[in-house]
Amino acid sequence: MQLIENNAHAYQCHGLQGRQPADYATEVSPIVSNRLLVLLSSSLVAVTGPAILGAVTQASLAAIQLLLEICRVGLVAYQILGR
Numbered sequence: 001m002q003l004i005e006n007n008a009h010a011y012q013c014h015g016l017q018g019r020q021p022a023d024y025a026t027e028v029s030p031i032v033s034n035r036l037l038v039l040l041s042s043s044l045v046a047v048t049g050p051a052i053l054g055a056v057t058q059a060s061l062a063a064i065q066l067l068l069e070i071c072r073v074g075l076v077a078y079q080i081l082g083r
Contacts, residue, residue: 045052
């Protein structure tokens with residue numbers, strides 16, 4: 001695939017009828033940069049996937065433990081003061 005397509009089909013697909021090729025290149029630039037950003041971020045996630053998964057797992061377990069401790073303290077306070 002060419003980086004910049006100058007044929008009529010490309011203009012019709014992207015809704016750029018009646019524009020000059022220079023305008024077409026400036027219109028495609030944000031699309032290309034967004035695709036490049038997605039490609040780079042997905043490759044970063046693929047490379048660091050196990051590390052990210054481990055960090056998310058540890059954070060989730062810590063949050064669950066904290067929630068259980070808060071519930072336990074609340075239950076003890078209810079037993080002492082609730083009667």
